[in-house]
Amino acid sequence: MRRLVISAIAVLLVLGACAGSAVRSRSPWRPADAVRAAHRPPVVFVLGDSYTTGIRGLRPEQTYAAEAARRLGWQVILAGRAGTGFVGTGMSGRTFGTLFDEQLAWRPAPDLVLVSGGHNDVWYPPGLVELNARLLLGKMKRRWPRTRVVLMGPLWGGDPKPAALVVRDVLREVAGELAIPFVDPLRGRWITGSVRTRKGNARRYIRADGTHPNVVGNRYIAARLVADLRRLPGVLPGR
Template sequence: MPRLVLSALAAVLVLCVCAASAVYLTGRSRPVPPARSEPERRAPVVFVLGDSYTVGIRGIKAERAYAAETARLLGWQVVVAGMARTGFAGTGGTGETFASLYTEQLAWRPTPDMVVVSGGHNDVGQPPGLVAQKARRLMETLQQRWPRTQMVLMGPLWGGDPGPKALRVRDVLREVARTMRIPFVDPLAGRWITGNVRKRTGNAGHLIRADGTHPNPAGNRYLAQRLVDDLRAMRLDRPVLGRTKVAYSPPSPSPSTGTGHEQAIPGQGDTPRLTPESRRRREAEQP
């Protein structure tokens, strides 16, 4: 009988030791939860509506035109919309304007962080008052459709030194931006493209195609960098829906250029604000 009791006690002791060991090992082998990683920052969604400069032409796909190149530099998710030969009032024989293209290509899409409307080149043959009216109506439509989205209006691009008609279109678009308190990007005032491609003057000689109007691949990359510089100066390079609210800033006074047109970039004084890298690049591009 004592031997049986001792055997039972020994068995109980062994079970207790095994249970304790199991609890100890389970506690030691419990997987450590992975460290929390920072959520990936969402890329801004930007719509760009424009003419052939924006959507490209034969030989320049939309993915390599300045709008897509800008998105590539800034890490945007971009939707490029528009059509060659069109403008705010001008149709170029297509039967389309920016307003109709907005309805067809953009109005049905989810809300973006920012919309850039870029044009005016194909409006030089239209009455300036009509261009202003159409531009205002389009920008009002965009604001009503997406009230929390940052809007940007960009004046006409040109393949060299602009003439008086181009400057008049630029002036009425800039006035629309001013009265609606929308940021305005002004490639003509910034002298993004200068000279004449046929005369091989200014930077047009190596940035513009033989047609004298449209940028070549290097020109599109250059225009994209100039736009990036201006957007960064205005703090519009990383728009966030409902949080980015940048308005038009009036231009600083500058001496008359003799053309009757103000050439200062709104909100940036007489000349664009450049980083040292941008300044070196621009100097290297001068012939």
């Protein structure tokens, strides 16, 4: 009888230990997972040209897109290639549409996609720029129906030439048709004057090539972008 009692107690102790171990192994994970999910940084894709991805002498992490991500607490993925656009292909032979398929479309849905371009499309028919922009942005919205999409018009290294304004107008119309918020650096006169004439703020923010922003210029453009995004209702993730 005594042996039976001792055996029963031993079984209960083993079962209790197993149950306690199970509770200890499960209970920390559920709250921790919930905390991590609640505080997960927004995932943002930025698709663009050399302004977004960087050029020789300016690394991707120094571009306006990376700086904006730091300021807003984004987990950012930079996509695109130098010289590209909705129609322009640069040296890569790829448009934004092709680069979207290769670099972004296969990824899980982000919280926000920012498409920044048009600078390299000024040499092409505006109607073709309009068509390609509409196709790409429409594809994005269908691919990730819950993801917010923002379109930013052409960046320029100073006062824009008329062709840049034409491309900007075309992209703004497409954004309006698709109910996509539009950020307009040309209308906001983010960069003024020119490096050549040493007028406006271009002499401070733009490299000697007259086109691309330097490190300080990228920080400045990031600040302007962040300010515009904060003014757009319902655009920034978590707001």
